[in-house]
Amino acid sequence: MAQPAEKKKVLVIGGGFGGVFAAKALERQGRGKLDVELVNANNYFVFQPLLPEVAAASIHSSDAVVPLRQLLRRLQVRQAEVMGIDFAKKSVIVVQGTRRIPIDLAYDELVIALGTGVDLKRFPGLPEHALTIKDLSDAHRLRTHVIGCLETADVTEDAEVKRQLLTFVVVGAGFSGVETVAEMRELVTRALKYYPNIKRDDVRVYLIEYADRILPTFPADLAEYATQRLQMHGVEVLTGVGTTAATGTAVELTDGRIIPTSTIVATIGNGPHPIVSTLGLDLHWGRIKTDRFMRVPGLDSVWALGDAALIPLVDDPKEDPADYATQTAQFAVREGQQIAANIVAKLDGKDPKPFAYKSKGSLASLGMSKAVADVYGIKLSGTLAWLLWRGFYLSFLPGFAAKLRVGVTWLLNSVMPPNIVQIQSDRPTTRYIHYRKGDKVFEPGMLIDGFYTVTKGSFQLTIDNPETGEHFEKVFGPGEHFGERVLVRSALRTGLVVALEDGVLLFIEQKAFTRFARAFPFLDNYFKDYIERTFGGTDKSFAPRSANPKSELETLP
Numbered sequence: 001m002a003q004p005a006e007k008k009k010v011l012v013i014g015g016g017f018g019g020v021f022a023a024k025a026l027e028r029q030g031r032g033k034l035d036v037e038l039v040n041a042n043n044y045f046v047f048q049p050l051l052p053e054v055a056a057a058s059i060h061s062s063d064a065v066v067p068l069r070q071l072l073r074r075l076q077v078r079q080a081e082v083m084g085i086d087f088a089k090k091s092v093i094v095v096q097g098t099r100r101i102p103i104d105l106a107y108d109e110l111v112i113a114l115g116t117g118v119d120l121k122r123f124p125g126l127p128e129h130a131l132t133i134k135d136l137s138d139a140h141r142l143r144t145h146v147i148g149c150l151e152t153a154d155v156t157e158d159a160e161v162k163r164q165l166l167t168f169v170v171v172g173a174g175f176s177g178v179e180t181v182a183e184m185r186e187l188v189t190r191a192l193k194y195y196p197n198i199k200r201d202d203v204r205v206y207l208i209e210y211a212d213r214i215l216p217t218f219p220a221d222l223a224e225y226a227t228q229r230l231q232m233h234g235v236e237v238l239t240g241v242g243t244t245a246a247t248g249t250a251v252e253l254t255d256g257r258i259i260p261t262s263t264i265v266a267t268i269g270n271g272p273h274p275i276v277s278t279l280g281l282d283l284h285w286g287r288i289k290t291d292r293f294m295r296v297p298g299l300d301s302v303w304a305l306g307d308a309a310l311i312p313l314v315d316d317p318k319e320d321p322a323d324y325a326t327q328t329a330q331f332a333v334r335e336g337q338q339i340a341a342n343i344v345a346k347l348d349g350k351d352p353k354p355f356a357y358k359s360k361g362s363l364a365s366l367g368m369s370k371a372v373a374d375v376y377g378i379k380l381s382g383t384l385a386w387l388l389w390r391g392f393y394l395s396f397l398p399g400f401a402a403k404l405r406v407g408v409t410w411l412l413n414s415v416m417p418p419n420i421v422q423i424q425s426d427r428p429t430t431r432y433i434h435y436r437k438g439d440k441v442f443e444p445g446m447l448i449d450g451f452y453t454v455t456k457g458s459f460q461l462t463i464d465n466p467e468t469g470e471h472f473e474k475v476f477g478p479g480e481h482f483g484e485r486v487l488v489r490s491a492l493r494t495g496l497v498v499a500l501e502d503g504v505l506l507f508i509e510q511k512a513f514t515r516f517a518r519a520f521p522f523l524d525n526y527f528k529d530y531i532e533r534t535f536g537g538t539d540k541s542f543a544p545r546s547a548n549p550k551s552e553l554e555t556l557p
């Protein structure tokens with residue numbers, strides 16, 4: 001009796017729009033012939049177009065995601081992180097679970113759908129200080145951050161700090177930038193009634209775009225309408241200007257302007273996915289070059305799609321983005337369906353078909369129940385476009401439960417006050433902080449936060465004791481450090497540290513630093529000696545202990 005042919009293993013890496021729709025179509029079209037497995041870092045699919053709504057607390061975080069196992073019930077889903085690909089061995093290296101031991105997953109056909117990364121390195125300080133909006137955790141972090149700014153701005157007595165906290169800057173005016181700025185403005189406006197010490201005029205929201213207009217993929221008249229709507233709602237739209245650098249307290253623009261702000265959201269800087277850039281593949285504009293069938297040239301059985309891939313729409317593409325598939329969900333879904341058909345055709349010994357798709361148009365929400373739409377060549381703006389936007393994304397959202405949840409939340413939101421609960425998410429305990437000349441790192445009376453190492457520039461510490469008239473000064477350069485007395489005790493700062501030039505500090509939070517130093521007697525001893533040598537022993541601190549009515553805490557530089 002003839003043995004049934006062995007099933008071919010198709011591995012899809014990446015569970016976004018491209019990967020999910022490819023895996024679904026592969027399972028359907030290759031049933032009985034293919035063994036399909038999808039690998040994704042999280043166990044859920046993120047509906048990215050709704051992330052600005054999550055950031056603005058219009059919907060819950062969980063409403064913008066769908067569990068992959070519910071979406072893809074008939075195939076193997078593996079929550080694991082892709083670390084590399086061995087094309088010669090036809091295997092993908094992943095780590096999974098808590099043990100994080102690399103394992104190899106063999107494939108017969110491989111579909112790369114890892115999306116893109118964010119690359120802001122060209123702008124000093126932006127990688128460290130800008131928030132991004134690509135993933136659920138980004139959207140959650142942004143929401144928490146904005147509400148945190150309102151909370152502090154409502155109670156601070158420092159006018160400069162208040163101004164920074166109430167200035168919000170979004171960089172990049174493609175549709176994710178426009179939707180993010182609009183949603184953020186709406187959240188702040190609706191929330192203000194709960195913050196009695198903040199006036200509407202105290203809040204400044206900027207949208208910064210390097211091109212000479214916003215929404216470059218929309219017709220000019222719709223972009224103009226969007227600009228006017230945003231301006232009406234208090235967004236200052238700055239076009240023809242980009243960012244050059246950022247610090248924790250300001251963003252610098254190409255025209256020399258410096259905007260003091262605590263919130264920079266970068267929607268620019270799409271770069272290659274960090275794993276994709278290590279694979280030795282032919283990349284152009286940070287994307288994997290494919291042929292018209294979405295095959296990766298020179299590699300047997302490797303396909304790529306979605307934002308990660310550069311898929312030509314014509315036989316002889318020029319250096320013109322219009323000759324390639326665009327990086328949108330709309331395209332990724334169609335590519336997923338076509339790639340599945342091509343893989344099945346290949347295994348059946350048939351010819352694959354070139355990818356061809358014409359955009360059906362674009363939609364962008366402008367907040368406050370307004371949107372712009374350019375669909376099938378019909379241009380719409382205002383409330384009708386907004387209803388279309390909502391209807392379209394609701395229908396596009398995969399899974400009935402997700403549609404229902406989002407629909408109900410939208411309805412409730414139109415009559416309920418905004419949700420301003422701030423659920424803190426963890427910040428990294430070690431981070432780089434950029435400073436401009438003259439910026440204060442800390443000043444007397446502040447609660448100590450951690451340990452600082454200078455990686456660039458120079459910083460001056462000054463301690464003045466008003467009681468004794470004693471004065472201490474020291475300049476720290478690259479490789480030197482300050483704040484190490486967190487090891488000795490908890491305290492308030494007595495010293496002022498100011499950046500003497502533009503510079504960067506590596507900051508380690510107190511608990512993390514103390515734990516680390518204590519685990520290494522060598523380090524612990526080094527710092528104790530250093531404190532003794534530099535400050536003449538902890539007992540000789542200039543701390544105006546009794547002079548500080550705020551706290552019983554001791555004080556430290």
Ligand SMILES: Cc1cc2nc3c(=O)[nH]c(=O)nc-3n(C[C@H](O)[C@H](O)[C@H](O)COP(=O)(O)OP(=O)(O)OC[C@H]3O[C@@H](n4cnc5c(N)ncnc54)[C@H](O)[C@@H]3O)c2cc1C
Pocket residue numbers: 013014015016017018019039040041042045046047048049050051052080081082083113114115116133134175176275305306307308327328329330331332363
């Ligand atoms: C804020 C925002 C709004 C948008 N709005 C719209 C819109 O209105 N309309 C539209 O058409 N498009 C929109 N887009 C663009 C659209 O979302 C993308 O084009 C689309 O998501 C691309 O799909 P993809 O599958 O290529 O990548 P992604 O959706 O980014 O999926 C990549 C997947 O790979 C996974 N992954 C990454 N690295 C690893 C790893 N090492 N191991 C395992 N898994 C990994 C990720 O977790 C993710 O699930 C928007 C994008 C953003 C960010």
